[in-house]
Amino acid sequence: AQRVTQPEKLLSVFKGAPVELKCNYSYSGSPELFWYVQYSRQRLQLLLRHISRESIKGFTADLNKGETSFHLKKPFAQEEDSAMYYCALSGGSGNTPLVFGKGTRLSVIA
């Protein structure tokens, strides 16, 4: 069964501190992993996807197939990073829907 687990509902860090939002998944094939972000009163938007290997807004995420993880990291948190973060999984082919984790609310304290 496809499943995405985000163990932390809320993560509070101080500005300038490192951030790691955890995501683990279960999937029988080769999934595509995503991180979506939802800022206050805004729509859900793609932050990054594992196949692009990009760093967006200072965030990176590496797919670890051995640990079935796709943790989101940023070395120095900023106040504007405060938002809801969702890890998501897709079967990776064509029109398969996303399976979302329950989300982690990141609060960056000044």
Add this chain to the structure above:
Amino acid sequence: GAVVSQHPSRVICKSGTSVKIECRSLDFQATTMFWYRQFPKKSLMLMATSNEGSKATYEQGVEKDKFLINHASLTLSTLTVTSAHPEDSSFYICSALGTGGLASYNEQFFGPGTRLTVL
């Protein structure tokens, strides 16, 4: 960039009435759109997959007669909540799957959501 709109953004209706929510891809064609429901402080729950020109595929536990989905064109999908009841009150979000061009392949673009309140 690729934009998905939803209309209305907020609707209040009486119990027993039907409500239609529109989801449009504004600058790209989307053969596949998805409808999600988001409960307060909860994650998004996939309700159905909407394919242009064919019947929607509903997730287990979602009543197809209650939540009617029509995907009549490559840029429009509609969700109609029939005979709405207070327990249908929720935040409904659609997404459209990119197929290239302005919309990157296999990337989902989300609408802003529709807040439905059933009195």
